[in-house]
Amino acid sequence: MKAGMAHLNDNAQRIAEDMIRDAERLRIAVTKGASGECLIDVGASVVGxxxxxxxxxxxxxxxLGRVAAVIDRSGDKWPFGIQVGSSQPVLACLASQYAGWNLSTEDYFAMGSGPARALARVEPLFSTLAYRDRASSAVLLLETAEPPPPAIVEKVAKTTGLPPDKLTFLYAPTQSLAGTVQIVARVLEVAIHKANDLKFPLDRIVEGIGSAPIPAPHPDFLTAMGRTNDAIIYGGVVQLFVTGPGKAARQLAEKLPSRASRDYGQPFAEIFKRFNGDFYAIDPLLFSPAEIVVTAIETGDTFRAGARDVAMLEKSLG
Known part of the structure; x- marks a missing residue:
């Protein structure tokens, strides 16, 4: 894809502007930071x-994504879920949605996600993504209860090459309803990211759609994080449409489900405790949907692997 063709930041800027316009209805708060940056609180000090x-x-x-709340009759206790799809899933999920930019300081921790990453291109992941965004403004998401401090704003401005007043930061903690929803909406992203880890050619993934139940938010961070992860790991379903031979599609389907991980089988909060809170000690292959469907569009073959684990959902989601 040619640089700039997808216009990730321009698209996100329009969404942010619509959110600002609808702030009262969405129950969010919009302020300006010390350097002129736009700060949109979607769930920290507001209901959202x-x-x-x-x-x-x-x-x-x-x-580049279609995101909606939908009814799922297959889960009696969780009748509603998030459905997400994209006709440009690699750009939508890896070049933008993936939370891969470490924006931590000594007293502030946040992982940045969103299209500003495609301007900064500081992550190793971008060595495999040819896409380069070009924009006069940038949008970044932070999974945190606090707006970015001046040092973070300055870092993002310097790295993206934009002045602070052209930056928009949207933030919401995991414990909030909006934070819960946006994390569960990563069900497709984790499948694409794992496919990349498995060395499946990204240019052969041409379409993706997925869903996962909406868990109840919880005021405790660890519990809230566990529930959002478990909604995907034990309740997520994703279908990928790929080009290439059916054999490769079958192999991808077999390796993608979360149950292929050595750490599968416990609520995520318990796994996190077992590794003493070291997120990176957990098997990265655990972060994927429970059930996978891969369709080889050139051969017409469809392969299925994994399954939703209702018992594990009951342990975690309640």
């Missing part, structure tokens, strides 16, 4: 909500 979370997820995907 499901609709705000859906908009947040769409911004995270650089406007």
């Amino acid at each position: 909500g499901i609709e705000a979370g859906l908009r947040l997820a769409e911004a995270a995907m650089g406007g």
Whole structure:
């Protein structure tokens, strides 16, 4: 894809502007930071909500995703879920939505996601992504209860090559309803990211769609994080449409489900405790949907692997 063709930041900027316009209805708060940056609180000191979370997820995907709350009759205790899809899933999920930019300081921790990453291109992941965004403004999401301090704003401005007043930061903690929704909306992203880890050619993934149940938010961070991860690991379903031979599609389907991980089988909060809070000690292959469907569009073959684990969902989601 040619540089600039997808316009990730321009798309996300339009979504952010719509959120600002609808701030009262979405129950979000919009302020200006010390350097002129736009700060949109989607769930920290405000109520926010499901609709705000859906908009947040769409911004995270650089406007290349379709995100909706849907009814799922297969889960009696969790009748509603998040459905997300994209016709440009690699750009939407990896070049934008993936939370891969470490923006931590001594007293502030946040992982940045969203299309500003495609301007900064500081992560190793971008060595495999040819896409380069060009934009006069940038949008970044932070999974945190605090707006970015001046040092973070300055870092983002310097790295993206934009002045602070051209930056928009959207933030919401995991414990909030909007934060919960936008994290569960990463169900497709984790499948694409794992496919990349498995060395499946990204240019052969041409379409993706996924869903996962909406868990109840929880005021405790660890519990909230566990629930959002478990909604995907034990309740997520993703279908990928790929080009190439059926054999490769079958192999991808067999390796993608979360149960292929050595750490599968416990609520995520318990796994996190077992590794003493070291996120990076957990098997990265655990972070994927429970059930995978891969369709080889050139041969017409479809392969399925994994399954949703209702018992594990009951342990975690309640």
